[in-house]
Amino acid sequence: MRISLKWLSEYVDLGSLAGGAQQGAPLAPAQPRSAAPVLAAADEVARRLTAVGFEVEAVERVGQGLAGVVAARILASEKHPNAEKLSVTKIDAGQGEPLQIVCGAKNYQVGDVVPLATVGTTLPGGTRIEKAKLRGVESFGMLCSARELGLSEDASGLLILDRGLAPGTPIADALGLEDVLLEVNVTPNRPDALSHVGLAREVAAILGQEVRLPRPALREAGAPAAEAVKVRIEAPEKCARYAARVVEGVKIGPSPQWLARRLEACGVRSISNVVDATNFALLELGHPLHAFDLDKVAGHEIVVRTARPGEKIVTLDGKERALEPDDLLIADRDRGSALAGVMGGGDSEISAGTTRVLVESAWFAPSGIRRTSRRHGLKTEASYRFERGADPGMVIPALDRCAALIAELAGGTVRPGIVDAHPRPHQAPAVRLRWRRPAELLGIDVARDEVRRILAGLGFEERASDADGATFGVPSWRVDVSLEEDLVEEIVRTKGYDAIPETLPANAVRTPVEPADAQVTARAREALEAAGFAEAVNFSFVAERDLAPFADPAATALRPIALKNPISADLAVMRTSLVPSLLRNASTNRRQRVEDVRLYEIARVYRPAPAGAPAPAAEEGELAGVLVGRRSPTGWAGGSDPVDFHDAKAAVAAVLEALGIDARWRARGGAWLHPRLSAEVLGADDAPLGEVGELHPRVAEAFELPRGVLAFRLSGAALVRGARLVPRYAGIPRFPAVLRDLAVVVAEGVEAGAVLAAVREEPLVEDATLFDVYRGPPIPAGKKNLALAIRYRAPDRTLTDTEADAAHARIVARLRGGLGAELRG
Amino acid sequence: MADLLGQLEALAKGAREAVGSAADEKALEDLRVRFLGKKGELSAVLRGMGALPAEERPRVGEVANRVRDEVEALLAGAKSRLDARKLEAELAGPPIDVTLPGRRVLPRGHRHPITRATEDISAIFARLGYEVASGPEIELDWFNFEALNIPPDHPARDMQDTFYVEASTLGDGAPDGSVLLRTHTSPVQIRAMQRLGVPPVRIICPGRVYRSDYDQTHSPMFHQVEGLCVGEGITFADLKGTLAAFARAYFGEGTRTRFRPSYFPFVEPGAEVDVSCSICGGTGRIPVRAQGQAGEPAQTRRCGTCKETGWLEVLGAGMVHPKVLENGGFDPKRYSGFAFGMGVERMAMLRYGIDDLRLYFENDLRFLEQF
């Protein structure tokens, strides 16, 4: 909400905040007056409002730096000889001689008075005005738009001033342009503060003052309004009150300067005197109003009803909207003429020829307005306030204020009386406050007198009290207060949180236990980081096509979980694997010339939940990694072979080892992996733990990656199930070991794992390590030589060479018989 | 006998001279063989002992042993002198190039700054007795909004642009009701209270949250840490003390906190919590030292982190709303509690000086490797 400090100061005395006296004045500052004391209070007002919960996000001083800008009359205007879009004007700036100014705007007429920035002026935006030659024509200053003067965002043309202003008058003085605009963040629970009077009420409460409400001078004449229009509410649950006044004999025209500028300063465009009057009353009192051309209201009858099936309406923005029975309409005898509380309709709009105006002031139920506003994508000043909750007590005062303004600005007379349909009168709620409650919630005692003073200052009326507590009537504008806790908040908000001490809770504490999955995650992180991986954090949503290669062929769900309203197709479905995100990361990094990539991520993946699950989706942890590039960092002392399957396997093995999981590796991972260069990882009882390997060449291509990218993924749930986080001590061997090497030649298809398993079958083998794999002469083609180091040991005696030789011979026999191995060397 | 003794004496003398002039280990080894070897001079002398009468042998044997000991000692002494000289020479040589980089087999791993900040925050609250809780990210509207006192059609829903889930992709198992991506970690408050059933409740919940807003300063996914403490007699003063303790632990001793009234539907009263700016120390200005200038810097510049206010908004907090306690299964007449929430990205930004939200999710290694 944008607030003009000068405007605010009409309802509350800000002088005490600036250290000077300040006079309040009625509407329309006819003659300029000094704004200095008000403006000096700006920072203090901002601070105090922030302290009571209305955060002032910006304090903007306007109308300063306009020293060289004067009112100037346009005497003549001709086309620029050399430029299609420019004009050459003659200007009376009160200096005797007319000035020649080149100008690009088109919205003026000869005779208009406009602002002229004279040579030597520096405008608020920093532009310095110099004598210039524009396309060969000399120009002695610049005619300005409101934006160029920093007065509003309006840059559509020159700011047209009152023709009565004498040329040469400095406009900052003449127009009282100096002001401070406060950008106030009003939270959704406080619609009552979405106006100057609303915030003035808060400031008055802070200062212990009474807010000065405007007192409209309403002069009624003619036949009663009730004879001119009838009002009927067919949907009282959506419209608790509809009140109307009729103003006759108006003349539609532009608003006076001061009014237009006020609206524009608050971000509202000036349209015409009648429409501006409704907007002025809105910004002043916070209550949305609407003006209809009464002569376009068929049957001179207003019907507040829900839309009929198939009904349509063209709103003021020119769009035709198909309505639903939940939409509330302001209709006449024949058809809808406004979306109630949201936007007017084109048919009954105020136009240049309007002479009879019907002014609407109503109270609409918030939830209905919100649904309509959202359904039609229409967010207006009116809907914004109604959906948060308008003040039922403001319906009539706002109507009177607006009608009086219209009569004042557009001429005409207000017909006597209000046509008021009021099926559901507002019941101000009463809330009981127990005296001890503030202390219970806040931890400080607040004296009863102070409670009463604070609540009275905010408009709460004490209705009854006893030793235990008191009951307070909630003012009509405070739609947010209904509970005892709400009153406590009012008290502490006013006192300030600084009054509360700092203590620590004295309640009992459960000993925090680290959940198993958190421990597994922590161990896995350490293992992967020790293996040189950097952690990535990716969005949980990805492009659906990225997940296709990772689909589980056994899964029943055809699609991943999808968003109804994704940011884009690339962020549209919840990922079922972390791998695609990591592949994108690898690709991005390589494009940035980072060639060596080792990334991991630990996060949830999302699948449809089984029936009866407590949550809408099954969310399980996954651990995934990608690696590509060199095995070791480039250096002077080592090689830089590219990583291969066994580097990826080492990383997975490091994680499993850190978790105490024994794993088995079975050739061929999922469809996303190279069928020859990948494995499935199996845990106890061959439970699947995950997959590891080189990307399938087609998948690599889809992710714009070269061949030779390795990746893995492990199921978090399976890791948690299999983890043995507490190691078991198994004793240190007391007798010496016997070491023997063994070299065997086996067929290419025999896996090292099978050879090692056969070796380990021998009971005296304590451990066996594969230390070399060799292919090539003199080994025949299609075979390979495996070299193993075997450690024999008996737990209860020193092994003799004879025993070790015998064991070794048994192994050789087993390898020969079972795997067709031949002993070598 | 005298002849043999003379030979031994000559041997000892020869050894003294020869060992004294030996230049290297090789020469020493040759001398050992010459004097003490199986075919060496001492052996040759001892062979002559056989011809002696029995009563003279012990005397010659004694001398021979003494000579052997002396030669061995001479050789050992010479060896240790040679070793010492060699070591000296080695130590006195030119140093290696210590500027050559260390030998690395694997690069160093890196933990993402969001994880680091989350772990730091969690560790502080663990010391205050808070247990880590978690809840679904794909959540029911009821837990994310309604149970937190945000009914349908409530304007507070505008505070959080919500991603909704396509119901047809959830499968038959999904519970009834509108399903969304949680917009905050607050639904875990309800789930934790329902799970625990009785006080005391002291939990924090770090996790991913989602809002449909994507620009320079908004990410559609980000991280929060939620905290909840419920019991008998819990007050706003306890909330202030807890968050002040946390702020000092996270941002450093001397950090001040400031509570401002604000609105979150699930707390009453509610507050926004500022901490004194960790960059400028809460002054709003940063000293600028001119080149070569000593003493107090005369000039200061604006602190961009706190926009010269001296304060950083980092937390939302308040007393748990009675309706929220009820929805969690706790009697608001008997129990009270406080809740708070913070954005992890912001906490990490302030700690590490990260100036662009988007860096967190691009996973550029040149960024990640700085942590």
Ligand SMILES: [Zn+2]
């Ligand atoms: Zn700062």
